[in-house]
Amino acid sequence: MRWSALAWKNLSGGWRRALSVGSFTFLAGFFMVCFICFIDSVKTNMETAVINALSGEIRLAPMGAEEEDIFSLSGSWEDTKYLTKEQINSAERILKEKINSVETVKRVRHNVLLISDTSETGGMILGIEPHATAYRKVLSLSAGRYIENDYEVILTETQAEALEVGVGDVLGVLAQTKAGYNVDNALTVVGIGSVDLLNLFGYNVAYTDLRSAGELMGLAEGEATDVILYTGDPQQITEVKTLLATALTGQQVAVTTWRQTGGFIMGGLHFLSILYYSFTVILLFIIGVLLINIISMILLERREEIGTLRAIGFGRWRIAWLFLLEIALLTAFFCLLGVGAGSGLVLFLGRKTLEVPPPINYLTGKSFRLIYNPVRVLPVIGIICGVTLAVAFFPVCRAAKVKPVELLQEKN
Amino acid sequence: MDIVDLQRVTKDYELGQTKVHALRGIDLQIKEGEFISIAGASGSGKSTLLNLIGGLDSPTSGVIKINGTSINNLSEGELNRLRLQTIGFIFQSFNLIPVLNVYENIELPLLIMKAVSPQERKERINHFIAAVGLSGQVKQKPYELSGGQRQRVAVARALVTKPRIVLADEPTANLDSKTGLEIIDLMHHINRLEGTTFIFSTHDAKIMQRADRVILLEDGTIKPDNSERNEERR
Ligand SMILES: Nc1ncnc2c1ncn2[C@@H]1O[C@H](COP(=O)(O)OP(=O)(O)OP(=O)(O)O)[C@@H](O)[C@H]1O
Numbered sequence A: 001m002r003w004s005a006l007a008w009k010n011l012s013g014g015w016r017r018a019l020s021v022g023s024f025t026f027l028a029g030f031f032m033v034c035f036i037c038f039i040d041s042v043k044t045n046m047e048t049a050v051i052n053a054l055s056g057e058i059r060l061a062p063m064g065a066e067e068e069d070i071f072s073l074s075g076s077w078e079d080t081k082y083l084t085k086e087q088i089n090s091a092e093r094i095l096k097e098k099i100n101s102v103e104t105v106k107r108v109r110h111n112v113l114l115i116s117d118t119s120e121t122g123g124m125i126l127g128i129e130p131h132a133t134a135y136r137k138v139l140s141l142s143a144g145r146y147i148e149n150d151y152e153v154i155l156t157e158t159q160a161e162a163l164e165v166g167v168g169d170v171l172g173v174l175a176q177t178k179a180g181y182n183v184d185n186a187l188t189v190v191g192i193g194s195v196d197l198l199n200l201f202g203y204n205v206a207y208t209d210l211r212s213a214g215e216l217m218g219l220a221e222g223e224a225t226d227v228i229l230y231t232g233d234p235q236q237i238t239e240v241k242t243l244l245a246t247a248l249t250g251q252q253v254a255v256t257t258w259r260q261t262g263g264f265i266m267g268g269l270h271f272l273s274i275l276y277y278s279f280t281v282i283l284l285f286i287i288g289v290l291l292i293n294i295i296s297m298i299l300l301e302r303r304e305e306i307g308t309l310r311a312i313g314f315g316r317w318r319i320a321w322l323f324l325l326e327i328a329l330l331t332a333f334f335c336l337l338g339v340g341a342g343s344g345l346v347l348f349l350g351r352k353t354l355e356v357p358p359p360i361n362y363l364t365g366k367s368f369r370l371i372y373n374p375v376r377v378l379p380v381i382g383i384i385c386g387v388t389l390a391v392a393f394f395p396v397c398r399a400a401k402v403k404p405v406e407l408l409q410e411k412n
Numbered sequence B: 001m002d003i004v005d006l007q008r009v010t011k012d013y014e015l016g017q018t019k020v021h022a023l024r025g026i027d028l029q030i031k032e033g034e035f036i037s038i039a040g041a042s043g044s045g046k047s048t049l050l051n052l053i054g055g056l057d058s059p060t061s062g063v064i065k066i067n068g069t070s071i072n073n074l075s076e077g078e079l080n081r082l083r084l085q086t087i088g089f090i091f092q093s094f095n096l097i098p099v100l101n102v103y104e105n106i107e108l109p110l111l112i113m114k115a116v117s118p119q120e121r122k123e124r125i126n127h128f129i130a131a132v133g134l135s136g137q138v139k140q141k142p143y144e145l146s147g148g149q150r151q152r153v154a155v156a157r158a159l160v161t162k163p164r165i166v167l168a169d170e171p172t173a174n175l176d177s178k179t180g181l182e183i184i185d186l187m188h189h190i191n192r193l194e195g196t197t198f199i200f201s202t203h204d205a206k207i208m209q210r211a212d213r214v215i216l217l218e219d220g221t222i223k224p225d226n227s228e229r230n231e232e233r234r
């Protein structure tokens, strides 16, 4: 008979007891996997939304503007930082020669006042080249179409409601140029829609074409506030960024990745991580407390056995080891079962895009796809087994320490 | 040399404010190969005495020598080794591991005896299974056995490490008198065959008569006349 065989016999012989411990590790495994995958999916989806709608994977901006939050223009009405024609030209040349990007978009971000017949509202416009496609992946339209020509604008639902306009209406737009003059422009509303994953953050940006935004800022042809690009491969981002930064040395162009410019959206993502870790810690704490109690009770039931083994000559560490071995086998088995069940559920649900009802869609977006990431799931097994063993250690050692006479006397 | 040598051994238990003098100065020498009964009324100190000899408890004062060496100041690890290698235990309520079958219960102490090879382990277990007459029940679990059979398993488990002393605290108390006598006779048989020293406690007159020597305990002391008389009778 081997030690593992002895442990196995004890477990199967006392399967009711084993099940009470096992069910907790099963549930812990199951819920942790589900929750991890959910949060991870939300995070990944949000990152995708930020990258596609807003930041690009890599951004070229004038020196000094790289630290700013691209989510808003920090309230400054007359933001004057922009890339000159020369800077953009050399950047484009380098991009063409050295970088194999999927998409490069010149942009103009500016603060404006949108004016309709009945009301007006201030906000940020994001002028993009009409050929840009990345934003289309995450900006879902409730009416109209995406930007195709000059002098077009896509309003968010909130803006359209405030201005009481719809697709086809023409808006007046008022802004201040970089030189300090007031300009106005007329833009046709071609679409209404928003990036619903970013609604949580109050994202309220009107997309327009590069030309009208440039005029509103008083930029000349070929100038822009920034250039964003997509490498098409998340693994490459850092590498490409370094390459670009090196090539652009001396041009007064700052190269940043989306992680550096996400502003409080990154804060939001950070919040999700904190949520995840808090949930895990609380779950593990509860499971831990329950397990300490169950294990202590089980050991109480098995005091006579412990006493017998001690009398026969088993050392206390040997006994503690034997019990921990049992618990380890048990935990590993049920934890794997729980993780397996959780993974199965996530994989099953992840096969389709889910229509999520409020209020959860605030977090997930209206349509949500669960992503299964084994890299995130596997550590769960280690964490649960580790916590269970750590938690079991104390009661096991205490039980194994008791003097054999005391244990044997209790019976008679 | 005496295998067990107790000199002025006392044991007090603290019970709240009061002290219980469970043993009051025991002097006792036991030779290797003896078959000894410790008799006495309930509360006379039989269990206490056996626990002290077995190193399960330590005396309040006095010296306990096993095989010439004092065990008073042994470390926990050394006591474990003593119990594993030199002493075998048989309990009143058998104390078998319920999930293990006859063979595995007997194998249990050998799991921590590294010196015994797998081959010898098997031989020994089978030898003692045969010796206690359980060859037909090897695969059975304790709950499938009668009380007498269970105690036979316990006897085999105590012997499988080839101890020099076997301590049995009321090994027959949970058995009917016929089965109890069978167990004692089995122990006596093994005692003669293997030369193992047996010390068992009982308050059953018929059982104690089977012993070569009876130590009569009364209120924590050995009653000399009885012990004497038994020696004479031999
Ligand atoms: N752990 C303990 N705490 C306090 N007193 C104890 C303890 N163990 C034994 N005693 C006392 O010591 C005395 C001797 O007890 P012991 O168990 O040795 O007697 P015994 O002869 O084995 O009795 P029995 O035939 O009932 O088993 C008794 O008075 C008992 O109450």
Ligand SMILES: [Mg+2]
Pocket: B046, B047, B048, B169
């Ligand atoms: Mg007793």
